[in-house]
Amino acid sequence: MIPFDVRVGQGYDVHALVAGRPLILGGVTIPHDKGLLGHSDADALLHALTDALFGAAGLGDIGRHFPDTDPAFAGADSRVLLREAAARVRAAGYAIGNVDATVIAQAPKLAPHVNGMVENIAQDLGIAVERVNVKAKTNEKLGYLGRQEAIEAQAVALLLRCEGESKD
Numbered sequence: 001m002i003p004f005d006v007r008v009g010q011g012y013d014v015h016a017l018v019a020g021r022p023l024i025l026g027g028v029t030i031p032h033d034k035g036l037l038g039h040s041d042a043d044a045l046l047h048a049l050t051d052a053l054f055g056a057a058g059l060g061d062i063g064r065h066f067p068d069t070d071p072a073f074a075g076a077d078s079r080v081l082l083r084e085a086a087a088r089v090r091a092a093g094y095a096i097g098n099v100d101a102t103v104i105a106q107a108p109k110l111a112p113h114v115n116g117m118v119e120n121i122a123q124d125l126g127i128a129v130e131r132v133n134v135k136a137k138t139n140e141k142l143g144y145l146g147r148q149e150a151i152e153a154q155a156v157a158l159l160l161r162c163e164g165e166s167k168d
């Protein structure tokens with residue numbers, strides 16, 4: 001019996017940077033000459049977080065829950081998807097302990113927008129801002145990220161379940 005179940009999950013996403021799209025990361029629209037291409041609003045940070053949550057709960061991945069072949073998700077606000085993911089994780093019996101993420105973007109400078117991202121994520125997950133961390137890195141001008149052809153995000157999530165008994 002494990003009375004205190006701790007689960008970790010990891011998530012990753014990458015979307016191409018193209019002209020004519022808004023740049024949305026962590027639910028914040030960031031002024032830039034290019035934005036991320038995707039079926040939804042292509043918020044790579046929220047997609048990585050969503051996958052980290054599903055992974056920690058053993059619930060598969062974002063594409064299983066919100067298929068990119070489903071017109072219902074065309075242009076979707078990824079904050080809505082993140083909120084629904086958090087609800088499904090809670091329905092599986094877990095509380096969200098903390099989340100941490102890194103956005104790899106050669107440009108633009110994300111630091112001025114990080115607090116807004118953290119506030120959005122905390123609100124969508126229903127947890128305190130102290131339990132959410134977002135970091136930004138360039139790719140030191142290397143590769144497709146360094147050439148500003150894409151933005152990548154990586155995330156981890158910790159889930160907790162306190163109960164008298166578990167499946168094990």
Ligand SMILES: Nc1ccn([C@@H]2O[C@H](COP(=O)(O)O)[C@@H](O)[C@H]2O)c(=O)n1
Pocket residue numbers: 104105106107108109110111112136137138139140
């Ligand atoms: N798009 C970005 C990338 C980085 N930052 C901030 O700069 C710091 C240094 O980044 P390096 O990739 O050069 O190590 C990083 O810790 C961030 O605070 C940023 O704001 N936006």
Ligand SMILES: C[C@@]1(CO)OP(=O)(O)OP(=O)(O)OC[C@H]1O
Pocket residue numbers: 013037038039040041042043047062063064066067068073074075076
């Ligand atoms: C979010 C979904 C669904 O609209 O589409 P995209 O915006 O293309 O994002 P991606 O991270 O490629 O995969 C998840 C998809 O199911």
